[in-house]
């Protein structure tokens with residue numbers, strides 16, 4: 099690269115079912131990019147460190163119950179409370195690699211029976227990812243990997259429904275990656291595509307808004 103960092107950072111999102119391998123791929127991708135001299139941070143949603151995040155965490159661990167609409171809005175608000183920080187990081191040239199985003203927000207709530215357009219509503223206007231990797235694995239294969247924790251959605255029946263909704267959400271920013279490949283094969287696809295996206299953002303690609 100030419101040295102001076104003038105363009106914005108890229109917003110890169112990993113999505114997929116529970117046990118699809120998102121978290122380890124995110125961490126590996128962020129440290130690879132860092133080793134290449136890219137300013138990068140690894141984030142995740144839900145961000146359980148905030149007050150809203152703690153409410154979400156308590157819901158997910160079944161310590162509290164909330165109406166489907168209420169938890170949907172909390173997940174969304176948990177992204178909005180990070181919106182200005184996301185925008186300022188990107189503008190300052192930092193690339194964000196995020197484990198789950200609005201697509202998870204919509205997929206899980208629609209799987210529970212909420213209306214698709216209603217679910218997209220509160221997400222509209224958030225910064226839109228430049229690149230989304232969907233780690234594609236069937237709910238059955240993911241479940242067979244074992245290691246589901248005891249959290250609320252970590253069950254085959256709901257994961258099957260979520261898988262269907264995810265696939266209906268695919269847009270032009272999505273790249274599906276076969277998540278049954280080796281960790282290294284997946285990682286090399288992620289690295290190559292991320293570098294391309296980062297270069298495009300560096301050279302002036304505009305940041306878009308989610309679902310607008």
Ligand code: TMP
Pocket residue numbers: 116143144158173174197198199200202203204206207251252
């Ligand atoms: P995590 O396992 O990645 O921490 O996510 C916790 C669970 O929350 C996971 O089952 C997916 C679900 N989820 C939603 O239902 N809505 C959202 O907006 C997000 C980010 C996650």
Ligand code: MG
Pocket residue numbers: 116249
């Ligand atoms: Mg989980």
